Amino acid sequence: MGLRVSVLGQLTVVDGAGEVLPAGELPRRARQVLAVLAARHDRIQSKDALADAVWGEDLPGNHAGALEHYVSVIRRRLQPHGSPANWFIVTRSGGYLFDTSRAGLDLADLRQLLRRLDSLPPGDPRLPVHEQILKLARELPFPEDPYAEWAGPVRSEVSVAAVNALLKLADAALAEDAPRSLRLAQEAIELNPFLESGYQAAMTAAVAMGRPDDALRIFERCRQVLDSELGVAPSAELAQIKRAVLASRSVEAPPPAAVVAPLPAPPVPAPVVPSERFLGRVAEIRLMLEPETPAVVHIVGPSGSGKTAFLAELGRHAPGRVGIGDAGPAVGVLRLAWLRSVLTDLDAKPEAVEAVERALPDQPLDQAALELIATTFDRPEQIYLAVDDARDLDAASVAELAWLSRHCPALRLVLAYDYPSQITGRPLAGLGTPVVLRLSPLTADELEPLGDPGLRELTGGIPALVAVARRPHEVAGAVAMQIARRRTEWMPALAWEVLRVTAALGDLGAAELAALTGHPVTEVLSAVDALVHACLLREGPNGQVGHASTLVREAVAAQISAATCLYLRKQLAAAS
Known part of the structure; x- marks a missing residue:
C-alpha cells in the first residue's frame, strides 16, 4: 500500500516512497476534517454529521460547500496526482x-489487533499481539483536539488498549525481567494515574527487585493521587501488599543489643481527629439512604463537581452495599469493566465475576449470566449499583442494567455524568430519569470546617478546586484550567472568549461583552447563561457577570498577553 x-500522536502522512507529505501545513479545519474521518474510518459520514463534529454549533452558512472545499484541499495537498479511482x-x-x-x-491497524486479540482461542499466545498493540498505542490520537466530543471516545479507546497491554506485558516480564516489569507498570501509571492495578504491578515488581522502599513510595504516590483527586483510599488489596512489605522489613530488623532499664513513659497525647475530607451533600446522601429511594437516580454536575467522591461517600455510609464501576474506559474488550468492579466491591460469588470476564465484547450477557449476577443483589436491604461516567454506556450495557433493575427489587441504580442533556438520544436515556440530583458548588457554610474564609471566593465552591486550593500555584492553576476547558468544551467558541475577556477586565455587562467580542447581545447572553450554569461565571449587581473562582480567573488570565489586555481596555473605554 502506498x-x-x-493519527496516533501528531498527524503525519507518508507516501509510497517514504516521503513525508505536508499534512501539518493543511488548514486547521482541513486537519479536523481528516481527523474526524480517520476516527470513523470505513464508515460513511454524512456532510451534516461531519460538519457537526468539526464546527459544533458554530456551523458556517454553507457547511456542505465548506466541507467540499476542505476535502478538495486535502486531496490536492496529499494526493496531487490522484483521481477518484485512488483518492483515499x-x-x-x-x-x-x-x-x-x-x-x-x-488507528485501523490498532483496532484490527484488538479484534484479533478478542478472537484468539484460549491457550493461543497473546503477548506478541500485546507487543504490537503497545507499539502503536504509546501516543494518544488527535492531540490538537483532546477535548472534542468526537475525539474523546477514541482517545479513551487507545488509552485503555495501551494500559491493558502494558499491564499484561509487565505481568509476563515479572519472573525473568523485573526491571522491565517495573518500567512497563510505571508507564501504565503515567497513562492512567487512577488505575490501582498499575500501582499494584509496580509495587510487585519493586519487591521482586529487592527494593521495598520503592514499593512503599509507589503506594504513597497512589494514596496521595486517590485522596487528593478522588477523595478515596487505596483498595484493601493494595493496602495488603503494603502491609506485607512492612512486615518483611520488620523481620529483617536486628534485635536490640542489650536490655536497659525502661524510661518513664511519655504522656499519651490526645487522639487527633482527622478533618472531614468530604464536605456538604448532606441532603443528597440522606435521600440516597431513604428506604424508598427510587430505582434509578441520576447524579449530575459538571467536571470537578465531586461526583466520584459522592459515590465513594455513599459507600462509606452504606458499607458493603455499594458497588462502584467507571464506564469511562468501557470500550472494546473492557466493555463490562465497570460491572466487574461493581461485583468485586460487593464481594460477589467468583462464578458471577467469571460470567462477566467470559463475556464477549460485542455481545450482550445471556440470561444465565444475568441470573447468576443477579444473586449479588438479592438482599433484604437496599443495595446500590453505581456507574461513574455513565453517559457513554452502550445499548447492551443499558439493557443489562434494565434487566437487573426489573428482577432485583432491592437494587438501586446510581448513574453519574456531567449534564442531563448529554444523554439525549443515547441508550442511557432509556432507563428514564425519575430523580436527577445536581451537585451544586459548595457553599461558604459547607466549607467552614476547613477554617479558610477565603476559600469560597478562591474556588467558587468547586470541590476539585477546594482539594488543590492550597497546593503549589502551578498545580492549582493546572487543575483550574482543566476544569475550565472541560466545562466549556460543549459550548460555542464565544463562551471561551467571554471567559477570557472577563478574566482580563473583571466584571462586565452584556453590552460591554458584545462590543468587545463583536457578537450580538443575544449570542453573548446565551454564552453567559451557559457559563453561569457551568458555575464558571457569577452574576453581580447591575446585570454584570464575573468569574466565580479566582483560581480559574487567574489560570485563564495567565494565557492572555499584556498587549491583549491593553487593547481590550482601550476597546472598553471606547465603547463606554
Whole structure:
C-alpha cells in the first residue's frame, strides 16, 4: 500500500516512497476534517454529521460547500496526482469515507489487533499481539483536539488498549525481567494515574527487585493521587501488599543489643481527629439512604463537581452495599469493566465475576449470566449499583442494567455524568430519569470546617478546586484550567472568549461583552447563561457577570498577553 496516514500522536502522512507529505501545513479545519474521518474510518459520514463534529454549533452558512472545499484541499495537498479511482477520501452517498483499502491508517491497524486479540482461542499466545498493540498505542490520537466530543471516545479507546497491554506485558516480564516489569507498570501509571492495578504491578515488581522502599513510595504516590483527586483510599488489596512489605522489613530488623532499664513513659497525647475530607451533600446522601429511594437516580454536575467522591461517600455510609464501576474506559474488550468492579466491591460469588470476564465484547450477557449476577443483589436491604461516567454506556450495557433493575427489587441504580442533556438520544436515556440530583458548588457554610474564609471566593465552591486550593500555584492553576476547558468544551467558541475577556477586565455587562467580542447581545447572553450554569461565571449587581473562582480567573488570565489586555481596555473605554 502506498499512502499511509498516522493519527496516533501528531498527524503525519507518508507516501509510497517514504516521503513525508505536508499534512501539518493543511488548514486547521482541513486537519479536523481528516481527523474526524480517520476516527470513523470505513464508515460513511454524512456532510451534516461531519460538519457537526468539526464546527459544533458554530456551523458556517454553507457547511456542505465548506466541507467540499476542505476535502478538495486535502486531496490536492496529499494526493496531487490522484483521481477518484485512488483518492483515499471517497465521496459516497452524499458524504465522505476514509477508505483504508486505499491508504494505510495506524488507528485501523490498532483496532484490527484488538479484534484479533478478542478472537484468539484460549491457550493461543497473546503477548506478541500485546507487543504490537503497545507499539502503536504509546501516543494518544488527535492531540490538537483532546477535548472534542468526537475525539474523546477514541482517545479513551487507545488509552485503555495501551494500559491493558502494558499491564499484561509487565505481568509476563515479572519472573525473568523485573526491571522491565517495573518500567512497563510505571508507564501504565503515567497513562492512567487512577488505575490501582498499575500501582499494584509496580509495587510487585519493586519487591521482586529487592527494593521495598520503592514499593512503599509507589503506594504513597497512589494514596496521595486517590485522596487528593478522588477523595478515596487505596483498595484493601493494595493496602495488603503494603502491609506485607512492612512486615518483611520488620523481620529483617536486628534485635536490640542489650536490655536497659525502661524510661518513664511519655504522656499519651490526645487522639487527633482527622478533618472531614468530604464536605456538604448532606441532603443528597440522606435521600440516597431513604428506604424508598427510587430505582434509578441520576447524579449530575459538571467536571470537578465531586461526583466520584459522592459515590465513594455513599459507600462509606452504606458499607458493603455499594458497588462502584467507571464506564469511562468501557470500550472494546473492557466493555463490562465497570460491572466487574461493581461485583468485586460487593464481594460477589467468583462464578458471577467469571460470567462477566467470559463475556464477549460485542455481545450482550445471556440470561444465565444475568441470573447468576443477579444473586449479588438479592438482599433484604437496599443495595446500590453505581456507574461513574455513565453517559457513554452502550445499548447492551443499558439493557443489562434494565434487566437487573426489573428482577432485583432491592437494587438501586446510581448513574453519574456531567449534564442531563448529554444523554439525549443515547441508550442511557432509556432507563428514564425519575430523580436527577445536581451537585451544586459548595457553599461558604459547607466549607467552614476547613477554617479558610477565603476559600469560597478562591474556588467558587468547586470541590476539585477546594482539594488543590492550597497546593503549589502551578498545580492549582493546572487543575483550574482543566476544569475550565472541560466545562466549556460543549459550548460555542464565544463562551471561551467571554471567559477570557472577563478574566482580563473583571466584571462586565452584556453590552460591554458584545462590543468587545463583536457578537450580538443575544449570542453573548446565551454564552453567559451557559457559563453561569457551568458555575464558571457569577452574576453581580447591575446585570454584570464575573468569574466565580479566582483560581480559574487567574489560570485563564495567565494565557492572555499584556498587549491583549491593553487593547481590550482601550476597546472598553471606547465603547463606554
